[in-house]
Amino acid sequence: MHLHRYEKIWLTVGLLTLIVFIIVLGINAFAMGAQPPSDAQVIDPTKVSQTPPFDQPGLKQLGNNNYAADMTAFVFGYAPNRIEIPVRSTVTFNVTSKDVVHGFEIPGTDVNMMIVPGLVNSATHTFTKPGDYLILCNEYCGAGHQLMAAHLVVK
Amino acid sequence: MAEAQAAEVQSVRVDRPAARLSLAYVLSGFLAFGIAAIAGLLQGLDRGGMITLPKWLSYYAVLTTHGVYMGLVFTTFFIIGFFFSGVARTTGGSLPPAARRLGWFGWWMMVVGVIMATIEILAGNASVLYTFYAPMKASPYFYIGTALLVVGSWFGGYGVFSAYRAWKRNHPGKMSPLFTFMAVSTMALWQIATIGVAVEVVLQLIPWSFGWVPTINVLLSRMLLWYFGHPLVYFWLLPAYTMWYVNMPRIIGGKVFSDALARASFILFVLLSTPVGFHHQLLEPGIPPLWKFLHVMLTMMVVVPSLMTAFNMFAVFETAGRAKGATGLFGWFKKLPWNDVRFTAPIMGMIAFIPGGAGGIINAGYQMNEVVHNTIWVTGHFHLTVATTVAMTFFGIAYWLIPHLTGRRLTPAANKVGLAQAVIWATGMLLMSGSMHYMGLLGVPRRTAYTTYMNNPTALSWMPLEGTMALGGVLLFIAAMMMIGMVIYLTWFAPKGFQEYPIGEIGDTAEATPRILERWPVIISLAAVLILVAYAYPVIDTMQNAPPGAPGIKTW
Amino acid sequence: MAQTSVSKTREHREEHAISLRGTLASVFIMGIFLLLAWLGVFILFLARL
Ligand code: HEM
Ligand SMILES: [Cu+2]
Ligand SMILES: [Cu+2]
Numbered sequence: 001m002h003l004h005r006y007e008k009i010w011l012t013v014g015l016l017t018l019i020v021f022i023i024v025l026g027i028n029a030f031a032m033g034a035q036p037p038s039d040a041q042v043i044d045p046t047k048v049s050q051t052p053p054f055d056q057p058g059l060k061q062l063g064n065n066n067y068a069a070d071m072t073a074f075v076f077g078y079a080p081n082r083i084e085i086p087v088r089s090t091v092t093f094n095v096t097s098k099d100v101v102h103g104f105e106i107p108g109t110d111v112n113m114m115i116v117p118g119l120v121n122s123a124t125h126t127f128t129k130p131g132d133y134l135i136l137c138n139e140y141c142g143a144g145h146q147l148m149a150a151h152l153v154v155k
Numbered sequence: 156m157a158e159a160q161a162a163e164v165q166s167v168r169v170d171r172p173a174a175r176l177s178l179a180y181v182l183s184g185f186l187a188f189g190i191a192a193i194a195g196l197l198q199g200l201d202r203g204g205m206i207t208l209p210k211w212l213s214y215y216a217v218l219t220t221h222g223v224y225m226g227l228v229f230t231t232f233f234i235i236g237f238f239f240s241g242v243a244r245t246t247g248g249s250l251p252p253a254a255r256r257l258g259w260f261g262w263w264m265m266v267v268g269v270i271m272a273t274i275e276i277l278a279g280n281a282s283v284l285y286t287f288y289a290p291m292k293a294s295p296y297f298y299i300g301t302a303l304l305v306v307g308s309w310f311g312g313y314g315v316f317s318a319y320r321a322w323k324r325n326h327p328g329k330m331s332p333l334f335t336f337m338a339v340s341t342m343a344l345w346q347i348a349t350i351g352v353a354v355e356v357v358l359q360l361i362p363w364s365f366g367w368v369p370t371i372n373v374l375l376s377r378m379l380l381w382y383f384g385h386p387l388v389y390f391w392l393l394p395a396y397t398m399w400y401v402n403m404p405r406i407i408g409g410k411v412f413s414d415a416l417a418r419a420s421f422i423l424f425v426l427l428s429t430p431v432g433f434h435h436q437l438l439e440p441g442i443p444p445l446w447k448f449l450h451v452m453l454t455m456m457v458v459v460p461s462l463m464t465a466f467n468m469f470a471v472f473e474t475a476g477r478a479k480g481a482t483g484l485f486g487w488f489k490k491l492p493w494n495d496v497r498f499t500a501p502i503m504g505m506i507a508f509i510p511g512g513a514g515g516i517i518n519a520g521y522q523m524n525e526v527v528h529n530t531i532w533v534t535g536h537f538h539l540t541v542a543t544t545v546a547m548t549f550f551g552i553a554y555w556l557i558p559h560l561t562g563r564r565l566t567p568a569a570n571k572v573g574l575a576q577a578v579i580w581a582t583g584m585l586l587m588s589g590s591m592h593y594m595g596l597l598g599v600p601r602r603t604a605y606t607t608y609m610n611n612p613t614a615l616s617w618m619p620l621e622g623t624m625a626l627g628g629v630l631l632f633i634a635a636m637m638m639i640g641m642v643i644y645l646t647w648f649a650p651k652g653f654q655e656y657p658i659g660e661i662g663d664t665a666e667a668t669p670r671i672l673e674r675w676p677v678i679i680s681l682a683a684v685l686i687l688v689a690y691a692y693p694v695i696d697t698m699q700n701a702p703p704g705a706p707g708i709k710t711w
Numbered sequence: 712m713a714q715t716s717v718s719k720t721r722e723h724r725e726e727h728a729i730s731l732r733g734t735l736a737s738v739f740i741m742g743i744f745l746l747l748a749w750l751g752v753f754i755l756f757l758a759r760l
Contacts, residue, residue: 003416004731006466006734006735007416007731008740009735010735010738011459013742014459014462017745017746018456018458022451022452022522024452024753025520025522026448028752029448029521029522030444030448030646035444035522036253036333036444036521036524036525037440038442038443039437039441040440040443042702045399045702046705046706079321085368099290100291100710101373104601105529105600107599108172108597108598108613108759110759111760112525112526112528113438113439113525114529115437117373118374118701118702118703119374119439119440121439121440128574128666132612134608134613136608138603139288139528139529139602140215140288140602140685141291141710143213143267143282145602145603145604146604146605146606147606149162153395188723313755469734470734471729471733472734473730475729476733477730484732485736486733486735487733510744510748514748516745517748517752520749526752526755526759527752582740597756
């Protein structure tokens with residue numbers, strides 16, 4: 001099959017660019033740790049309220065400026081629905097669902113993950129700017145989906 | 156001599172029985188399009204805070220209707236109708252009786268399926284959107300309706316295959332016509348793709364929604380859905396590519412740039428468009444990072460046939476323009492028939508595919524997906540790709556296909572209305588999709604009714620953009636109604652006559668086409684191997700290490 | 712080897728007969744747009760880490 005010379009040039013440059021994209025993303029994710037949320041912990045979706053740590057959802061201090069937020073998502077809210085942390089804190093959000101699939105997104109940050117019943121998902125973020133952050137559900141989950149939100153206050 | 160031959164070829168007409176079949180599909184598609192456009196308008200206005208939907212009409216029932224009717228019904232019906240017409244046109248003007256029987260059987264099955272699903276959506280038993288994610292549990296009849304729609308479309312595909320086989324039998328050792336080849340490869344891709352959703356619906360959702368099994372493996376259902384979800388978008392796109400490769404050259408007075416490359420790009424799509432589904436599940440728990448990354452790499456590879464297509468299209472335009480005496484680097488651009496809607500509507504769609512494709516590469520960017528996932532950026536993205544690139548190409552096709560099938564003509568006045576329609580659609584989409592992209596980068600969620608999250612300042616700051624989106628939606632709705640008007644006119648009222656079914660000739664510099672491009676057993680086996688590599692381990696892992704299943708609930 | 716000679720002359724003719732400079736320029740303009748859009752969002756991603 002014969003390719004016009006210009007087409008060869010174009011396809012070579014195009015393919016190389018795509019490969020560069022892959023390499024950049026791969027290094028950033030696998031070597032520098034910017035992995036998308038891919039937690040593998042399983043949980044019985046019908047027994048979330050009896051399973052630690054989700055029997056007591058809330059913020060737990062792990063160290064200096066280091067927190068874990070164990071949260072549950074359900075129709076149509078999150079527990080806890082308000083979290084306060086000091087500025088420059090690193091928070092790992094561990095979230096699972098008590099019913100259907102939900103989303104977990106903090107606009108203005110890279111925190112964005114799917115919350116699938118039966119699985120726990122987690123994401124870590126360091127909050128360097130004070131403010132009132134909105135946590136919202138970005139996966140349709142039912143009639144009150146547009147109301148499903150929580151607040152994160154960084155002081 | 157060659158001219159006379161060409162004229163004779165262009166005068167081939169799709170015969171009555173084939174035309175009736177094709178028309179049944181195309182018109183059903185446009186009926187769905189018209190209904191879905193009303194839903195789209197309501198969504199835009201609701202999100203923008205311009206109207207409040209009455210209590211009995213849930214935003215999410217409206218959105219389910221829009222997604223199912225636009226994404227699944229309009230596209231599938233139109234595509235099969237278009238393919239039947241083109242296969243008939245390029246294999247001598249008619250379809251073998253067996254192909255027609257399969258086609259009608261499939262049409263009826265699809266219609267029954269759509270009616271079932273519609274009743275359940277309207278009754279409020281299936282506000283689960285067109286992706287019907289478990290464990291939201293809809294009425295079993297919604298899932299059965301969907302299954303009938305899919306299985307019906309298989310029969311449409313069998314019809315295309317049987318016409319192809321008949322042609323092959325009568326032309327031993329010859330390469331099939333390019334259009335027919337493209338229809339066959341697209342329908343083959345569709346057979347491969349729909350296995351995932353068929354398994355999900357038949358083995359998981361239907362038994363579970365009837366209550367025969369108490370719980371469902373949610374992650375498995377999502378993997379099966381997205382095994383289908385990405386090739387679904389290529390099922391939408393490839394008929395548009397078929398039009399660009401085969402019909403477009405004739406419309407602009409040029410030739411097919413390369414038969415071999417056109418076929419090669421389609422084969423690449425058949426091979427690569429399925430083993431990439433995890434790029435829709437990049438932020439999900441339960442799928443190991445390396446598997447996600449493998450799908451990301453394969454996704455980047457499926458960009459290559461689109462790069463080929465882009466080159467080929469520009470080359471067709473440039474050669475045609477230069478043959479008409481264009482000079483300079485871009486002189487050929489002005490030689491294109493900008494006042495012919497058969498050209499103008501599709502090329503607007505092609506142009507939209509540049510930002511559309513860019514968005515796709517961004518979405519599939521592994522960790523970058525965190526910026527856009529489930530934000531309304533994604534909605535903006537596929538309104539560029541499917542609702543502009545694909546839809547405007549389909550509009551462009553309808554302007555000649557419908558009069559060809561009904562024995563009427565596209566009049567100069569109708570052509571003008573068509574041009575206006577195309578411009579309004581494109582403008583509306585620029586506003587709607589543009590603001591959707593921008594809002595998405597700010598984090599505005601998709602699939603969400605009007606909300607300010609209790610007057611949250613961040614959410615309040617989004618409202619002006621939601622308004623721009625709604626305005627775009629109004630323009631789109633106007634253009635959609637113009638399109639429906641044109642479909643009615645061209646079907647029943649346009650003056651009688653002959654409207655050419657444009658089929659491009661192969662350029663004389665085009666190379667002979669290698670045989671391997673039509674060895675289906677080889678191609679399908681290769682596709683199967685790639686699918687096994689990409690999916691076998693994760694699927695088995697998800698089945699074996701699954702958490703306890705989730706019971707279904709109705710949350711709307 | 713009639714086959715190779717046919718494709719040789721074809722190749723020869725093609726490179727001379729069609730100028731695809733405009734095509735090459737167009738696809739590269741498109742490619743640059745793709746690259747810039749990708750970089751834009753990648754930078755946004757890094758800024759929001
Ligand atoms: C009259 C023109 C149209 C308008 C005004 C319109 C408007 C909209 C809006 C506002 C949404 C997003 C709602 C949300 O996420 O909350 C949406 C979603 C969607 N649109 Fe359109 N659209 C139009 C045409 C089309 C076309 C032609 C197609 C495809 C062929 C299409 C396919 C879809 C799909 C698949 C969804 C996603 C549904 C979901 O998220 O479940 N739309 N549309
Ligand atoms: Cu939700
Ligand atoms: Cu995809």
